[in-house]
Structures are given as C-alpha cells and as structure tokens.
Amino acid sequence: MSTRILDVENLRMYYKTKEGYVKAVDNVSFKIEKGDFLGIAGESASGKTSLAMTILKLLPPNAEIKSGRILIDGIDITNMKESELRDIRWTKISLVPQGSMNALNPVFTIGGQIVEGIVEHKIMSKKDAWKRAEELLELVGIDKARVKSYPHELSGGMKQRVAIAMALSNNPDVVLLDEPTTALDVIVQANIMNLLRDLQAKLKMTMILITHDLSIIADLCNKVIIYYAGKIAEMGDSLSVYTKPLHPYTQGLLASFPNIRAKRQKLSYIPGTPPNLVNPPKGCRFHPRCPFAFERCRIEEPQLREIEPGHFVACHLY
Ligand code: ATP
Ligand code: SF4
Ligand code: MG
Secondary structure (H helix, E strand, O other): OOOEEEEEEEEEEEEEEOOEEEEEEEEEEEEEEOOOEEEEEOOOOOOHHHHHHHHOOOOOOOEEEEEEEEEEOOEEOOOOOHHHHHHHHHHOEEEEOOOHHHOOOOOOOHHHHHHHHHHHOOOOOHHHHHHHHHHHHHHOOOOHHHHHOOHHHOOHHHHHHHHHHHHOOOOOOEEEEEOOOOOOOHHHHHHHHHHHHHHHHHHOOEEEEEEOOHHHHHHHOOEEEEEEOOEEEEEEEHHHHHHOOOOHHHHHHHHOOOOOOOOOOOOOOOOOOOOOOOOOOOOOOOHHHOOOOOHHHHHOOOOOEEEEOOEEEOOOOO
C-alpha cells in the first residue's frame, strides 16, 4: 500500500513582472511519504516561500503555474477550483505562513481567532469550537486559560505556538511551516523545535519545514531538499546528505559546520550572491559561485539524478 502523501511533478511557477518572468519555481519534482519530516533549506530569495505557496495554490495574481502537477494524498489539485481547494487546505494540508506570528489580529483574542477559522469551515458549533481552541492551546503548550488573551499579551514564542495551533485545527495530514523559528531567540527556537518534534510523534503528522538554518533540519528532519535559485540542487535522506554532500553548494553550506548541533549557522557564507531569477545564469545556475565549474557547466543545465538510492543531485560532476 502506498503511503505517498505529497507528489510534486515538474512544477514551474513564474511571477510576471515588468522586467520579465521571475522563475521562482523552475521544474521542481519531489515526493514525500506519510510521517516524513522534510526540511527545505536555501538562501533568501531562492524561492522557498514561492514553492510552499505554489503547493498550496495560494498565489498572487501575477503568479502563473507554467507546468507540472501537485498531488496531495493522490488527489490532483493542480486544476482544482478555489472552493474545493479551501477544504483540501484545511483537512489535508495546512500552512503556518512565514511571519504568521506577527500577523495575528491585535483586536481579537487568540481564542477568537482560532474559533473563527474553525467556524468558517463549518466543522462544529461555536460553543464546541471554543472547547477545541482550548484543546489546541494545550496541545501547543499554552495554558487554556490564555484563550481570552490578546496577541500583545503573549511573547513571540507563544504567538508562534498560536500560529501552529491554528494550522492544526482540523488535524491535517501535512503541515507546512515556513520559517517558524526565524526572529526568535535561540532558547525559544529550541522550545519550538521540541514542540514540533513532540507534535509529529503524538499526531503522526507529515511535516515540511522551510528554514535558513541547516542545524534545525539536522535536528528534526529525516529528509532534506537543498534549494538554489528556484531549483532543487540536492535531495535525500538527511543522514546521507549531511554525511556525504554531493553538490558543491551543499558542500559549501556544510563546510563551516564542524559541529552542526552545537552551532546555529545561517546560510550566508558562500562567496557571491544568489542569482537574479529573471535572468539566471545559463547552464548550471550555481556556476558563477562554484569552485569546480568547468566549460559544460556554463552551457548545459544539469538535471536532478539519483546517484545513490534516494539521494539526488543536479551537478555535472556526477
Ligand atoms: P526568504 O528566505 O527571504 O523568505 P524565499 O526563498 O522564501 O526567501 P521567495 O519569497 O519565494 O524566496 O521569493 C523568490 C523570488 O520571487 C524573489 O526574487 C522574490 O523577489 C520574488 N517574488 C516573490 N513574490 C513575488 C511576486 N508576487 N511578484 C514578483 N516577484 C516575487
Ligand atoms: Fe558546479 Fe558545474 Fe556542478 Fe554546477 S554543474 S555545481 S557549476 S560543478
Ligand atoms: Mg520565504
């Protein structure tokens, strides 16, 4: 029996702008199974949020899906109507958006905001929804007495927990978290990571976590995607990728990691800057920054290929 929960095939999503198309998601394919904890890492502006928003089809008007398919639990949502998608987003896959802890409405209580989401989907009565809101707060480690608190009465870590609680309202199969620990201090980050680990174990959920921080992925995730300039550079089991990184970009990211668990490390130390996604470099998009680049890299784009079972890389060296 297949336990496939998400299947992304040849997905391309470009933003139309005056300067041309921003190729933020450019031929991306990956699959995850039930119970996986996938980490997606990449530099700022590489297109991680764009990938998440394309998978959920929560796109701005200038976004165009140019090709590909998205299957959630075997259901093809690529051409689904918005009304059908709303239910899928609630019951099958939910999102903790980037910056969501700062997007809570200051004039409503946190309980009121959780209840609003539940009632909107007509799952239960308002009275039951308040009970559910209390349950959800306890699930994410907040005293249920806080249900009538306003966002300004909570710490940053508590607000992030509320954002996670909202995404869990209807026990979705997959939760996608976009930078859930950015902007939190190291201790609070560690608490949120522990919460995610506990939730996954308790609720048997599938999780996708987007982050700049490779040490968070090393701590939490069994699978990893290294994303570069709108494409997957490398993908595989975390152990395999971290112990035997194949792509020069991954190698660069990991090189200054003598002890990945001891040190928080942002992805900002590879020389050079990520390319403009309107006119990315020809051939391999990483070639201007790659210490191993050779002639072929400037001409031909490397395809993602399976080098060892479950370990994929897009690089002409292999
Ligand atoms: P960060 O780590 O900073 O959150 P990211 O990897 O999530 O970055 P995205 O937010 O997906 O990156 O942005 C990818 C590229 O798409 C960037 O160049 C960004 O400027 C561009 N972009 C994002 N939204 C739009 C839009 N609505 N219209 C045009 N370009 C956009
Ligand atoms: Fe470097 Fe060439 Fe591999 Fe790209 S394809 S990562 S430029 S060696
Ligand atoms: Mg982002």
